[in-house]
Amino acid sequence: MFSRSYTNLLDLANGNLSALDYGGGGGAGGGGGAGNGGRPPRARRMQRTMTTPGTLVELDEERAGSVASDVQSSLAGDRLIVVANTLPVRGERRADGRGWSFAWDEDSLLFHLRDGLPDDMEVLYVGSLRADVPPAEQDDVAQALLERFRCVPAFLPKDLCDRFYHGFCKQTLWPLFHYMLPFSPDHGGRFDRSQWEAYVLANKLFSQRVIEVLNPEDDYVWIHDYHLLALPSFLRRRFNRLRIGFFLHSPFPSSELYRSLPVRDEILKSLLNCDLIGFHTFDYARHFLSCCSRMLGIEYQSKRGYIGLDYFGRTVGIKIMPVGINMTQLQSLLQHPDLERQVAELRNQFNRKTVLLGVDDMDIFKGIDLKILAFEQMLKTHPKWQGRAVLVQIANPKGGSSKDLEELQAEIKESCQRINDQFGRPGYSPVIVINRTLSSIERMAYYTIAECVVVSAVRDGMNLTPYEYIVCRQGLAGLDDSGDNRPRGKSMLVVSEFIGCSPSLSGAIRVNPWNTDSTAEAMNECIALSDNEKQLRHEKHYRYVSSHDVSYWSKSFIHDFERSCRDHFRRKCWGVGLGFGFRVVALDRNFKKLTVDSIVEDYKKSKSRVILLDYDGTLVPQTTMNKTPNETVVSMMNTLCADKKNVVFIVSGRGRDSLEKWFYPCPELGIAAEHGYFMRYDLYIVFLTLLQIFSVLTFCIMIHLVFIFQLLMGIS
Ligand SMILES: O=P(O)(O)OC[C@H]1O[C@H](O[C@H]2O[C@H](CO)[C@@H](O)[C@H](O)[C@H]2O)[C@H](O)[C@@H](O)[C@@H]1O
Numbered sequence: 001m002f003s004r005s006y007t008n009l010l011d012l013a014n015g016n017l018s019a020l021d022y023g024g025g026g027g028a029g030g031g032g033g034a035g036n037g038g039r040p041p042r043a044r045r046m047q048r049t050m051t052t053p054g055t056l057v058e059l060d061e062e063r064a065g066s067v068a069s070d071v072q073s074s075l076a077g078d079r080l081i082v083v084a085n086t087l088p089v090r091g092e093r094r095a096d097g098r099g100w101s102f103a104w105d106e107d108s109l110l111f112h113l114r115d116g117l118p119d120d121m122e123v124l125y126v127g128s129l130r131a132d133v134p135p136a137e138q139d140d141v142a143q144a145l146l147e148r149f150r151c152v153p154a155f156l157p158k159d160l161c162d163r164f165y166h167g168f169c170k171q172t173l174w175p176l177f178h179y180m181l182p183f184s185p186d187h188g189g190r191f192d193r194s195q196w197e198a199y200v201l202a203n204k205l206f207s208q209r210v211i212e213v214l215n216p217e218d219d220y221v222w223i224h225d226y227h228l229l230a231l232p233s234f235l236r237r238r239f240n241r242l243r244i245g246f247f248l249h250s251p252f253p254s255s256e257l258y259r260s261l262p263v264r265d266e267i268l269k270s271l272l273n274c275d276l277i278g279f280h281t282f283d284y285a286r287h288f289l290s291c292c293s294r295m296l297g298i299e300y301q302s303k304r305g306y307i308g309l310d311y312f313g314r315t316v317g318i319k320i321m322p323v324g325i326n327m328t329q330l331q332s333l334l335q336h337p338d339l340e341r342q343v344a345e346l347r348n349q350f351n352r353k354t355v356l357l358g359v360d361d362m363d364i365f366k367g368i369d370l371k372i373l374a375f376e377q378m379l380k381t382h383p384k385w386q387g388r389a390v391l392v393q394i395a396n397p398k399g400g401s402s403k404d405l406e407e408l409q410a411e412i413k414e415s416c417q418r419i420n421d422q423f424g425r426p427g428y429s430p431v432i433v434i435n436r437t438l439s440s441i442e443r444m445a446y447y448t449i450a451e452c453v454v455v456s457a458v459r460d461g462m463n464l465t466p467y468e469y470i471v472c473r474q475g476l477a478g479l480d481d482s483g484d485n486r487p488r489g490k491s492m493l494v495v496s497e498f499i500g501c502s503p504s505l506s507g508a509i510r511v512n513p514w515n516t517d518s519t520a521e522a523m524n525e526c527i528a529l530s531d532n533e534k535q536l537r538h539e540k541h542y543r544y545v546s547s548h549d550v551s552y553w554s555k556s557f558i559h560d561f562e563r564s565c566r567d568h569f570r571r572k573c574w575g576v577g578l579g580f581g582f583r584v585v586a587l588d589r590n591f592k593k594l595t596v597d598s599i600v601e602d603y604k605k606s607k608s609r610v611i612l613l614d615y616d617g618t619l620v621p622q623t624t625m626n627k628t629p630n631e632t633v634v635s636m637m638n639t640l641c642a643d644k645k646n647v648v649f650i651v652s653g654r655g656r657d658s659l660e661k662w663f664y665p666c667p668e669l670g671i672a673a674e675h676g677y678f679m680r681y682d683l684y685i686v687f688l689t690l691l692q693i694f695s696v697l698t699f700c701i702m703i704h705l706v707f708i709f710q711l712l713m714g715i716s
Pocket residue numbers: 109169249250323361398460461462463464
């Protein structure tokens with residue numbers, strides 16, 4: 001089956017795409033059919049390059065008009081290209097070494113976002129694979145992924161990937177966006193420009209993959225997360241009217257942190273090439289808006305609940321919508337036959353002990369060390385829990401290593417040893433750290449037996465651990481509509497106030513994770529609460545989490561995305577600027593670009609003219625230290641003023657003293673200093689101007705009187 005994307009790549013690859021199973025035999029293991037493979041093909045339109053980087057190009061008006069009439073408010077039948085650093089598929093080399101097998105990554109949020117889209121909206125993914133595919137096999141792998149999963153892989157050379165991902169992403173952006181200045185002695189103490197260059201180059205390679213499959217007039221491109229902040233600029237440069245959306249999954253830091261980034265303007269300007277930018281929380285959006293205001297002088301406006309930034313005539317929408325979990329997937333996992341057995345095994349292992357649970361990536365910002373210290377403190381200040389409470393910490397290894405991470409792991413190990421030595425006894429280890437990635441079912445089993453989940457991250461964009469926990473604790477009760485007799489779920493949460501999900505969980509006990517004593521108190525309070533209180537809080541959370549799931553999030557984003565792009569083809573667009581300064585200037589269709597010739601012609605034809613001139617940036621360069629006008633400017637002013645048809649004024653925020661001194665040699669020039677608070681003008685010119693206005697008014701009044709007279713006399 002051929003879709004538009006398929007045929008596009010076909011043009012490019014020019015190879016044999018008939019083989020459905022790369023590697024001989026089973027091919028992409030399981031799940032290929034979960035894609036959009038069954039959808040009927042649609043006629044493909046040729047893509048058009050609309051501007052050349054760095055030039056000033058007016059788009060062809062006829063085309064804009066014809067497309068405008070095509071624009072429909074519904075998204076049905078449109079195509080969405082989801083771009084992210086990694087594709088939502090897992091790849092593995094076959095055991096026999098011949099080829100690869102692939103499967104959907106059901107833990108990936110990108111895989112589930114399709115649930116919120118219209119049924120007939122085709123989805124295509126562009127991103128890199130987690131597997132290391134040798135160059136000789138890349139074409140075949142790309143072909144298999146496209147056919148079976150609608151995925152377009154971006155293969156970055158290893159060296160580039162290291163400097164892009166392990167370099168700029170993980171050493172600069174990840175710490176900075178999580179409130180840590182990355183320019184520490186560990187990182188050479190300064191900004192590494194070559195890593196930034198690798199980041200830009202990697203983003204460019206992603207843009208090339210997108211462009212290969214893009215139909216710029218039909219497609220929506222939705223970019224995800226901090227790895228691809230430079231991508232909007234590359235796409236906008238090629239396609240002035242392309243619909244570009246972006247969602248940032250990590251936090252956006254306060255402008256006081258962000259402004260330390262040497263490439264701060266480049267990144268902001270690139271994001272402003274989007275049509276809609278999404279954040280999990282109001283705070284992240286607020287930080288972004290204040291960066292735009294403080295660093296680029298761009299202010300936002302809020303109208304009827306929508307926030308927008310005016311960027312050279314284009315409105316860039318801001319969307320605040322936290323992501324959710326996939327309810328359908330979790331509920332089907334809850335019915336998995338293995339779950340019951342695993343829950344029974346864990347219950348047996350923990351033998352009626354109260355389990356507090358942590359599920360985090362092994363990352364320096366997850367506050368795992370702080371959680372363990374708080375648990376130790378709880379055992380000390382509330383000894384009743386000694387022998388009765390256990391902290392189970394699941395730490396997903398994330399790959400990669402750094403000095404910070406090694407130190408953290410050593411500290412965690414040392415703390416666990418100390419606590420277990422002090423409070424442990426035969427058959428009782430108070431702290432258990434599991435340093436491996438658990439299967440989804442194992443994770444569900446731990447959630448099911450946990451009395452409380454503790455998230456003590458010092459920063460996290462969202463964090464969906466509490467959401468998964470709440471749904472698991474609701475268990476099958478959530479699936480059962482049989483009425484009042486069903487068991488009531490209960491769950492308790494201690495969550496850091498520095499994570500994105502915190503504002504949505506009003507029944508959780510919120511803590512400052514840096515305050516070990518108060519986190520210890522919160523842990524004690526959580527597990528000691530009455531069952532009724534735990535149930536009430538749980539039910540409130542469950543109602544929210546189950547109704548604000550991942551499909552709710554993607555549906556809402558796409559709805560606003562479509563709305564933000566609705567009048568794209570009704571505007572006139574010009575691409576201007578170089579590099580990250582590139583932007584599209586969008587104007588109403590009735591606007592005409594002024595040319596010097598037309599201005600000169602109109603100037604000559606006019607009988608009286610008012611000429612208002614700004615000073616800085618108009619008569620003297622903005623950047624110069626010496627603000628005194630040179631002789632040419634003074635002589636030009638006198639030439640303009642000498643023409644009796646002209647009234648010439650300088651309108652400036654500058655003080656009257658300097659302006660008056662500088663333009664002393666131009667006695668007929670009007671000056672409005674300090675934004676018009678002080679005025680200097682030649683009374684003769686004002687008299688002439690007033691006379692002109694007066695004579696025009698007198699003429700108008702006369703015309704009106706004649707008209708009224710005619711009416712009264714019944715003359716038509
Ligand atoms: O480690 P990376 O490959 O660079 O990816 C960063 C993290 O991405 C995902 O987390 C982010 O998105 C989540 C959903 O919106 C959000 O809850 C979290 O706060 C974000 O950081 C992924 O879940 C993490 O494992 C990655 O480390």
